[in-house]
Amino acid sequence: SQKIEQNSEALNIQEGKTATLTCNYTNYSPAYLQWYRQDPGRGPVFLLLIRENEKEKRKERLKVTFDTTLKQSLFHITASQPADSATYLCALGDQTGANNLFFGTGTRLTVIP
Amino acid sequence: EAQVTQNPRYLITVTGKKLTVTCSQNMNHEYMSWYRQDPGLGLRQIYYSMNVEVTDKGDVPEGYKVSRKEKRNFPLILESPSPNQTSLYFCASGLNRVQETQYFGPGTRLLVL
Numbered sequence: 001s002q003k004i005e006q007n008s009e010a011l012n013i014q015e016g017k018t019a020t021l022t023c024n025y026t027n028y029s030p031a032y033l034q035w036y037r038q039d040p041g042r043g044p045v046f047l048l049l050i051r052e053n054e055k056e057k058r059k060e061r062l063k064v065t066f067d068t069t070l071k072q073s074l075f076h077i078t079a080s081q082p083a084d085s086a087t088y089l090c091a092l093g094d095q096t097g098a099n100n101l102f103f104g105t106g107t108r109l110t111v112i113p
Numbered sequence: 114e115a116q117v118t119q120n121p122r123y124l125i126t127v128t129g130k131k132l133t134v135t136c137s138q139n140m141n142h143e144y145m146s147w148y149r150q151d152p153g154l155g156l157r158q159i160y161y162s163m164n165v166e167v168t169d170k171g172d173v174p175e176g177y178k179v180s181r182k183e184k185r186n187f188p189l190i191l192e193s194p195s196p197n198q199t200s201l202y203f204c205a206s207g208l209n210r211v212q213e214t215q216y217f218g219p220g221t222r223l224l225v226l
Binding site: 004034041042043044045046049089091100101102103104105106 | 117146148153154155156157158161171172203205214215216217218219220
């Protein structure tokens with residue numbers, strides 16, 4: 001079965017630096033990949049979607065890359081701020097017609113002022 | 114305000130006592146789904162629905178039932194809850210298919226004694 005790994009459980013970074021989170025997967029060929037933000041006690045909030053034929057997607061200070069050869073997605077937050085502190089989840093899905101979305105366990109990002 | 118609501122937010126019950134967690138969305142979304150979130154396992158899909166009267170199993174459907182009689186509502190039913198169903202549950206909705214942006218509810222924390 002598919003396996004999704006997010007680089008680490010927790011990542012601490014200094015304010016103003018670029019945070020880079022990793023999502024690796026095995027035994028799966030996703031057609032698209034999504035990134036979500038989750039704050040404590042709240043539901044995930046959708047951030048970005050990138051499809052298998054796209055290399056990179058940007059939205060304001062966020063950038064996502066998708067490398068189907070490496071089976072990896074990188075999620076970057078530039079000029080990080082304390083308000084960016086949260087858990088970030090990646091999720092993968094395919095085009096088979098099934099509407100399953102497979103989530104990683106998340107990386108908890110803390111931006112230190 | 115566009116939102117997904119869930120009730121109750123917190124629930125403590127005993128083994129075998131049937132319960133229903135309600136989910137409602139006001140965005141006229143066709144697609145709705147239920148997830149459970151457990152430490153170390155991430156979000157896992159329980160059931161999803163493509164439209165009224167159309168439901169299908171996700172990754173972990175055992176012990177759960179759903180119904181979709183109206184577009185806006187997608188209740189999750191636990192006919193005979195067991196302690197291994199203690200978890201944090203999220204309902205989500207989207208325009209169509211899981212590929213699109215999904216909007217998550219605030220979550221329901223369930224404890225089965």
